[in-house]
Amino acid sequence: MPTSTSRRKATPDEVESLRKLLTEAPNTLKRLMRGAGNALVLWAASLLFVVVAWLVVGWVLGKAFNLNLGLQSSTTVWLVAVATPVCAGIALLSSIRWVRSWPDYRSQLRDDLTRAEVNEERYVFSEAKRFQEPEHGGLIYFLRSTxxxxFTVYDYESQELGVDDKDPLLSSYRPQTELLVVRAPSSGRVLKSQPSGAELSVGPPLELTAQPAEWPDAECPCPIPWDQLEQRL
Structure with a gap:
């Protein structure tokens, strides 16, 4: 998709950026610790939900049929005894899937550091559309190339403004006709994104109704055709 791509030696600042990305990437121990913490929170929350739901049901049944289904009842004790390992198992499996879904770029980042090379990608755009996600109002721009x-660009400043209860439309980002992306070839991590040229006009943001898992990756070519963006997002 780039209008042109060239490879060159990485500058010292770019090498340092790669080194920082590798240092900050979660290793196996950090991934396990985060997974364990997530499992513990999910287990406690799910067990609490089961107990509270049962107490509500027990109160209704107790009033209707004059039964004792409170915290001290044998039925409640049995329910908690069964629900505790079941909720723990569900939380553990969910956390394992969660940890496995994390992308692990460490080996690719090491390869990028060893080679100390980057790709320069140059793009030329003619149109732009922007979508706004409903939770915080963050903006995602889609730029149409010649x-x-x-090409997808996430406006992270607009997201931060929304989180701080400010107007995301006050973001300083504006799409322009040209874009230079400096990308590490093995990991695909973007080290620099520099727009230039004339500003592209955009209308009011369109509502983003797709789930986050369906959003295109940032600073990458988008697989959705230009004329299908509204239908699929």
Missing amino acids: ENEV
Whole structure:
């Protein structure tokens, strides 16, 4: 999709950025600790939900049929005894899937550091659309290239403004006709993104109704055709 791509030696600042990314990438121990913490929180929350739900049901049944289904009843004790390992198992499996879903770029980052090379990708755009996610109002821009392909840009400043209860539309980001992306070739991590050229006009943001898992990756070519963005997002 880039109008042109060239490879060159990484600058000292770019090498330092790669080194920082590798240092900050969670290792196996950190991933396990985060997974264990997530499992513990999920287990406690799910068990609490089961107990509270049962107490509500027990109170209704107790009033209707004159039964004792409170915290001290044998039925409640049995329910908690069964629910405790079941909730723990569900929390553990969910956390394992969660940890496994994390992308692990460490080996690719090491390869990038060893080679100390980067790709310079140059893009030329003719149109832009922006979508706004409903939770915090963060903006996602889709830029149409002169080759009729689509490039995705996340406006992180707008997201931060929304989190701080400010207007995301006050973000300083504006799409422009040209873009230079410096990308590590093995890991694909973006080290620099520099727009230039004339500002592209955009209308009011469109509502983003797709789930986050369906959002295109940031600072990458988008697989959705330009004329299908509204339908699929």
